[in-house]
Amino acid sequence: MTPARIERLRQVLARRQPDLTVLTDYVHKGRNLSAIIRTADAVGISDVHCVIGDSDYKRFLGTSMGSHSWVDVHRYRELAPPVELLKTQGYQIVAAHLSPTAVDFHEVDYTKPTALMLGAERVGISEQGEAYADVHITVPMVGMVESFNVSVAAGIILTEARHQRQQAGLYDQQRIDQATYDRLFFEWGHPKVRDFCLANQLAYPPLREDGEIDNPSAWYAQARELLAARAANAS
Known part of the structure; x- marks a missing residue:
């Protein structure tokens, strides 16, 4: 972004x-x-x-x-x-x-x-x-x-x-709770990763202060390992 x-x-x-x-x-x-x-x-x-x-x-x-x-x-x-x-x-x-x-x-x-x-x-x-x-x-x-x-x-x-x-000043300060703010920021900023996580029941990866995914290569590798383990357990 x-x-x-x-x-x-x-x-x-x-x-x-x-x-x-x-x-x-x-x-x-x-x-x-x-x-x-x-x-x-x-x-x-x-x-x-x-x-x-x-x-x-x-x-x-x-x-x-x-x-x-x-x-x-x-x-x-x-x-x-x-x-x-x-x-x-x-x-x-x-x-x-x-x-x-x-x-x-x-x-x-x-x-x-x-x-x-x-x-x-x-x-x-x-x-x-x-x-x-x-x-x-x-x-x-x-x-x-x-x-x-x-x-x-x-x-x-x-x-x-x-x-x-x-x-009344209701637009002058953050009014949604921080958890909702963080979730929406991720979902709006990274819609493809959001869809991947939701489809595979994965937690969203952490973000850096600049809004980008922290160490995306490592996260994707970890996600693939988790999905492979799930598939093996299901077979």
Whole structure:
């Protein structure tokens, strides 16, 4: 890696927001999911939770064009598991949903642990999602159309979340734990070695201060010996 690349990775990781996420409630169009994930990365989100059916998820994976490179997408078939997980972790569930109780999206405090819930195109948030939400929000409009595209709405709301967090200084210091920082730095900086290690259930090799693998020839030799020993024991 070049020094500029290393510095870029460090800057991005130092601004990741571990307590801001997106939860999609059966958003099924791959292009919208990909746009939401790109926006999530742009505001420092590392994890997105997607409730989506099998066939729609396969189509999304086929058209994601690398959007998973910087954001971990956690897939679910039902809404209850991710909501329960996030609520247990102290997140407020903020649903983009036009209801009688909905408030202007600016009125929410996004410096709190927040999960933005987004519903499917035309259908919106499900009844289950509506009930799970702690607050419903809406983006004011003055035109003839009734709603923004879901990915556009995500961009508008997450930009407000980023602004509030910027004002509160939440991008001014590293907020993810060091173990997560080190893991992501390795995975982003050495994707081929990451894939090799994951495929073969190997621990990541140590890195030097310049971000490169420490003594790569020795590590690869050791890895080959370990894999050969495994194969011999299995035969």
